[in-house]
Amino acid sequence: MAFNMVASHAVWPMENDAIFGLAAKAKEAIDKYGKENVIDSTLGALVDDDGNLICLDTVYSELKSLPNAAIAAYAQVAGQADFLEAVQDACFKEYRPKAYIKAVATPGGTGAVRHSIWNYTEPGDSILVCDWFWSPYVTISEEFGRTVTNYEFFNDKGEFNITSFKEKFESLIDRQKRLVTVLNTPANNPTGYSLSDEEWDEVLDIAKEKAKDPDNKIIFMVDVAYIDYADKDRRKFFAKFSNLPENILILIAYSMSKGYTMYGMRSGAIIGVSSNEEIAKEFYYTCMHANRANWSNGTRGAMSVMTSIAKDPAKRKAYEEEVAKYRTMLKKRANAFVKSAEECGLKILPYRDGFFVSIPCNNAKQLSDELIKEKLFVVALKKGLRFAVCAVSEDKCKIAPAKIKEVMDRYK
Amino acid sequence: MAFNMVASHAVWPMENDAIFGLAAKAKEAIDKYGKENVIDSTLGALVDDDGNLICLDTVYSELKSLPNAAIAAYAQVAGQADFLEAVQDACFKEYRPKAYIKAVATPGGTGAVRHSIWNYTEPGDSILVCDWFWSPYVTISEEFGRTVTNYEFFNDKGEFNITSFKEKFESLIDRQKRLVTVLNTPANNPTGYSLSDEEWDEVLDIAKEKAKDPDNKIIFMVDVAYIDYADKDRRKFFAKFSNLPENILILIAYSMSKGYTMYGMRSGAIIGVSSNEEIAKEFYYTCMHANRANWSNGTRGAMSVMTSIAKDPAKRKAYEEEVAKYRTMLKKRANAFVKSAEECGLKILPYRDGFFVSIPCNNAKQLSDELIKEKLFVVALKKGLRFAVCAVSEDKCKIAPAKIKEVMDRYK
Numbered sequence: 001m002a003f004n005m006v007a008s009h010a011v012w013p014m015e016n017d018a019i020f021g022l023a024a025k026a027k028e029a030i031d032k033y034g035k036e037n038v039i040d041s042t043l044g045a046l047v048d049d050d051g052n053l054i055c056l057d058t059v060y061s062e063l064k065s066l067p068n069a070a071i072a073a074y075a076q077v078a079g080q081a082d083f084l085e086a087v088q089d090a091c092f093k094e095y096r097p098k099a100y101i102k103a104v105a106t107p108g109g110t111g112a113v114r115h116s117i118w119n120y121t122e123p124g125d126s127i128l129v130c131d132w133f134w135s136p137y138v139t140i141s142e143e144f145g146r147t148v149t150n151y152e153f154f155n156d157k158g159e160f161n162i163t164s165f166k167e168k169f170e171s172l173i174d175r176q177k178r179l180v181t182v183l184n185t186p187a188n189n190p191t192g193y194s195l196s197d198e199e200w201d202e203v204l205d206i207a208k209e210k211a212k213d214p215d216n217k218i219i220f221m222v223d224v225a226y227i228d229y230a231d232k233d234r235r236k237f238f239a240k241f242s243n244l245p246e247n248i249l250i251l252i253a254y255s256m257s258k259g260y261t262m263y264g265m266r267s268g269a270i271i272g273v274s275s276n277e278e279i280a281k282e283f284y285y286t287c288m289h290a291n292r293a294n295w296s297n298g299t300r301g302a303m304s305v306m307t308s309i310a311k312d313p314a315k316r317k318a319y320e321e322e323v324a325k326y327r328t329m330l331k332k333r334a335n336a337f338v339k340s341a342e343e344c345g346l347k348i349l350p351y352r353d354g355f356f357v358s359i360p361c362n363n364a365k366q367l368s369d370e371l372i373k374e375k376l377f378v379v380a381l382k383k384g385l386r387f388a389v390c391a392v393s394e395d396k397c398k399i400a401p402a403k404i405k406e407v408m409d410r411y412k
Numbered sequence: 413m414a415f416n417m418v419a420s421h422a423v424w425p426m427e428n429d430a431i432f433g434l435a436a437k438a439k440e441a442i443d444k445y446g447k448e449n450v451i452d453s454t455l456g457a458l459v460d461d462d463g464n465l466i467c468l469d470t471v472y473s474e475l476k477s478l479p480n481a482a483i484a485a486y487a488q489v490a491g492q493a494d495f496l497e498a499v500q501d502a503c504f505k506e507y508r509p510k511a512y513i514k515a516v517a518t519p520g521g522t523g524a525v526r527h528s529i530w531n532y533t534e535p536g537d538s539i540l541v542c543d544w545f546w547s548p549y550v551t552i553s554e555e556f557g558r559t560v561t562n563y564e565f566f567n568d569k570g571e572f573n574i575t576s577f578k579e580k581f582e583s584l585i586d587r588q589k590r591l592v593t594v595l596n597t598p599a600n601n602p603t604g605y606s607l608s609d610e611e612w613d614e615v616l617d618i619a620k621e622k623a624k625d626p627d628n629k630i631i632f633m634v635d636v637a638y639i640d641y642a643d644k645d646r647r648k649f650f651a652k653f654s655n656l657p658e659n660i661l662i663l664i665a666y667s668m669s670k671g672y673t674m675y676g677m678r679s680g681a682i683i684g685v686s687s688n689e690e691i692a693k694e695f696y697y698t699c700m701h702a703n704r705a706n707w708s709n710g711t712r713g714a715m716s717v718m719t720s721i722a723k724d725p726a727k728r729k730a731y732e733e734e735v736a737k738y739r740t741m742l743k744k745r746a747n748a749f750v751k752s753a754e755e756c757g758l759k760i761l762p763y764r765d766g767f768f769v770s771i772p773c774n775n776a777k778q779l780s781d782e783l784i785k786e787k788l789f790v791v792a793l794k795k796g797l798r799f800a801v802c803a804v805s806e807d808k809c810k811i812a813p814a815k816i817k818e819v820m821d822r823y824k
Contacts, residue, residue: 003626003629003659004694005532005629005631005661005686005691005695005700006531006532006694006695007531007533007534007590007660007696009532009534010531010532010698010701010702011694012698012701013697014694017488017489017491019490020489031611043486045485045486052481053481053484053485055480055481055484057485060480060483060484063483064476068467068472069464069465069467071467071472071475071676071677072465072467072472072673072674072675072676072677073457073465073664073675073676074455074457074669074675074676075676076429077428077429083683107519107678107707107813108707108708110706110707110708111706111707112707114705114706114707117418118422119418119419120417120418120419120422120423121419122419122420122421123756128658131502132691135703136705136708137706139701139704140704140705140706142705142820143701143702143705143706144705150484178419200486214415217415217417219417230557246597247415247417249417257486261484262484263484263485263486264483264484264485264486264487264709264711264712264713265711265712265713266678266707266708266709266710266711268517272416279417279722280424282416282417282418282423282426283418285424285426285427286418286422286423286424288428289422289424289551289555290422290555292429292524292548292551292552293526293548293551293552293554293555293556294522294526294552294555294707295519295520295522295526295704295706295707296519296520296522296523296524296548296678297676297677297678298678299676299677299711300675300677300678301676328440328444359638373432408763
């Protein structure tokens with residue numbers, strides 16, 4: 001091509017999404033060899049033991065029984081008022097922080113991450129993200145002319161690396177005076193790690209120290225996409241967001257994709273938590289403007305489903321029981337994987353909750369390619385392999401670690 | 413507030429959407445005085461004579477009969493392959509241009525407009541829009557640090573003002589060497605105007621002249637949000653996008669909001685049309701990157717509905733007949749409004765197709781406020797009033813012009 005029609009900031013490699021590509025290959029293998037002979041651990045969606053996407057009955061029977069107008073009508077730009085209440089309850093449950101809190105509807109968690117980075121950083125700023133991360137954090141940052149700085153998520157003992165966090169956090173805030181830090185916890189994608197309450201205290205103490213300089217603007221983007229599959233007490237950290245200094249703002253990316261199995265409905269929210277009423281208000285109007293300027297308003301039917309379920313105690317109970325059933329299923333699968341890994345000596349990162357387990361290695365792409373020959377499909381990351389326990393039956397979770405170990409040993 | 417937490421480019425007035433606010437007032441009046449006594453012409457959605465939102469049966473019976481997984485699953489980042497074919501057919505029908513054409517799914521037409529402005533202009537650029545415009549064009553431009561330049565849509569004779577278009581187009585392209593021009597036609601919001609085929613020729617001739625300079629990059633964003641309510645031959649202009657110079661790129665914002673009454677489902681597409689295969693490819697990958705970085709992927713259920721209907725001749729026929737029924741209803745209402753306006757001497761802009769009629773005046777806000785007292789709710793624009801025939805029965809469309817004229821005369 002002799003020239004670009006797109007503007008200088010909008011030239012990108014002409015490539016397709018790697019994970020979707022791998023998932024397509026896995027599907028081909030299933031068609032060829034039969035699903036009993038293939039382990040497809042690619043996509044981050046909950047799948048039953050027969051390989052079918054799990055769609056919560058309580059959610060879809062509600063969606064399909066809504067009056068058409070509750071799906072068809074435009075939502076308010078910021079989201080329906082009752083949804084914006086319900087989504088805060090769904091997120092915080094009994095651990096709502098004592099603070100000024102506002103919410104704005106977004107398409108999934110992605111919309112919330114996007115709003116955080118666009119609205120709370122200056123062009124050229126660097127965003128702080130750990131070195132085991134969901135790759136769209138980088139895509140989003142780069143799209144808007146921002147960069148990403150990584151700290152090491154784990155130290156040599158396999159514990160949360162507070163030293164690395166502190167070093168990078170302090171050098172970035174000193175240089176930029178404004179910093180968005182992404183924390184994808186609990187049930188981190190791709191590792192399944194969840195910060196403990198003590199680790200949260202350490203993180204917030206470091207931030208509070210830096211908040212003593214009133215020129216510093218400290219923003220935490222807490223991505224809780226997988227929170228509904230974490231243990232109940234994994235929400236306790238929310239209460240720590242009470243009474244923070246005014247120049248620490250908490251943004252929470254809440255997604256209906258996983259907790260409501262509504263991946264394709266594109267619904268979620270960004271929730272802003274501040275000790276200062278005006279900062280919370282500014283958050284609301286800035287995100288509303290960004291909504292109008294990017295996608296206009298959110299998916300009304302998904303909002304209707306959440307509020308209908310929230311308002312009806314019987315529906316709510318049924319929904320929560322259905323989620324709990326799959327949370328248990330997921331836990332069994334993950335336990336099986338972790339136990340087998342231990343037995344065969346496969347080193348994995350500390351798993352706590354959620355859809356994924358990660359296996360550190362230096363040659364992830366090579367191993368992923370080799371594992372395809374073994375009919376095991378696993379996503380290659382920069383620092384290792386991501387195994388999606390959400391997508392693989394307990395039986396297969398038991399046998400997968402030994403297969404991975406065997407191929408790793410072959411390429412040592 | 414002593415300081416902003418948001419970045420400097422993300423500070424916006426703390427205000428709610430004016431149209432939604434007026435719609436809420438109209439609803440209050442209906443509750444108080446009864447719907448037969450109120451004319452609510454605020455929202456741009458098709459409403460039946462009883463004031464209920466029209467939700468196409470053929471669309472919602474299809475949505476509700478889809479397997480849950482066809483709603484629940486993530487869509488591909490660029491959109492499902494069969495949807496991207498179907499949406500081109502839905503847009504062009506028999507007037508598909510001979511060119512390289514690619515489509516990418518977006519949340520409604522807004523997502524497509526947003527991608528056009530973000531990807532095809534440089535920071536600080538000005539976008540060309542006529543002076544009767546959908547206000548989010550400005551919201552979107554400002555969000556991204558772009559400005560809007562207006563040309564006059566109509567000359568003194570009430571015809572399309574090609575002289576004003578030419579003057580502004582040429583001065584902007586000479587200065588910027590890159591220009592995104594928005595054309596919201598057919599069935600313009602807010603005027604109901606549709607460019608004739610001859611007017612399209614004049615516009616394209618002006619562009620082709622400027623395209624002789626190979627350094628000029630000329631982009632037309634054609635917003636066809638209301639096209640399914642325009643006459644059949646209003647699609648003819650699409651064929652003019654065949655064999656354009658390589659430095660003229662056509663982007664089309666197609667929305668499922670109106671044609672499928674799926675406002676709240678947030679589905680549409682941006683369609684790129686170029687004589688150069690590489691430019692079309694660049695368009696596709698740039699918009700795919702922007703999808704990933706803003707909302708990840710589109711609403712799967714809406715895509716499923718469009719493709720299911722497109723693939724089944726009986727469903728397609730039923731859908732088209734249902735739309736045609738409402739197109740006729742709309743035409744009757746608009747004809748009633750235009751005829752009454754003529755009879756009472758209310759000056760309106762030339763209406764051709766679509767949801768709205770506009771009434772030019774200098775004191776729109778004052779008139780809109782006064783009309784509220786008459787229980788007539790109509791949106792105030794900078795240059796006049798917007799009356800939504802889509803939302804008002806034929807009987808009320810007959811009586812509204814005289815009411816408006818009366819109040820206008822009072823404040824002359």
